[in-house]
Amino acid sequence: MSCISYRFIYFQAPKKAKRRQQQGEGGSSNVFSMFEQSQIQEYKEAFTIIDQNRDGIISKDDLRDVLATMGQLNVKNEELEAMVKEASGPINFTVFLTMFGEKLKGADPEDVIVSAFKVLDPEATGFIKKEFLEELLTTQCDRFTAEEMTNLWAAFPPDVAGNVDYKNICYVITHGEDKEE
Numbered sequence: 001m002s003c004i005s006y007r008f009i010y011f012q013a014p015k016k017a018k019r020r021q022q023q024g025e026g027g028s029s030n031v032f033s034m035f036e037q038s039q040i041q042e043y044k045e046a047f048t049i050i051d052q053n054r055d056g057i058i059s060k061d062d063l064r065d066v067l068a069t070m071g072q073l074n075v076k077n078e079e080l081e082a083m084v085k086e087a088s089g090p091i092n093f094t095v096f097l098t099m100f101g102e103k104l105k106g107a108d109p110e111d112v113i114v115s116a117f118k119v120l121d122p123e124a125t126g127f128i129k130k131e132f133l134e135e136l137l138t139t140q141c142d143r144f145t146a147e148e149m150t151n152l153w154a155a156f157p158p159d160v161a162g163n164v165d166y167k168n169i170c171y172v173i174t175h176g177e178d179k180e181e
Contacts, residue, residue, distance in 0.1 A: 040097070057092055060080040
């Protein structure tokens with residue numbers, strides 16, 4: 001999955017991205033059994049938002065239009081094609097739900113992600129300085145753009161001292177909604 005689509009999933013996916021605990025290793029092959037009914041409804045709402053032309057299929061044009069509504073105007077055609085090609089065929093709701101199920105199945109558990117952040121927090125405060133995190137995200141590995149950093153800070157604003165609550169970020173990545181304070 002491309003960099004943009006991962007970020008889209010993390011920041012724009014329905015709020016309750018928690019999947020139901022499955023019995024055994026394999027789980028059910030029916031994608032609808034992976035999610036609670038309320039989650040399926042939220043994914044359906046997200047699908048409807050992305051399906052801009054309301055034809056029941058998410059296309060490159062739909063992705064371009066929805067990204068434009070979120071302020072991402074300069075998305076390359078190749079990136080959009082790569083997103084669409086991740087599906088086994090036309091992206092109808094069942095394929096869309098299957099793609100989310102596959103991504104969630106491979107996601108690291110919350111404690112693993114928190115442990116990765118803890119390496120950057122030697123005093124175990126639960127926070128990382130905004131400037132430090134921004135430097136890492138814009139200079140290392142799969143680099144964030146300035147626009148992506150703006151979106152990150154809009155979703156997870158630092159406190160007045162410039163600290164970012166990485167435990168909340170981890171919770172949202174794995175559960176899809178902010179923790180209740």
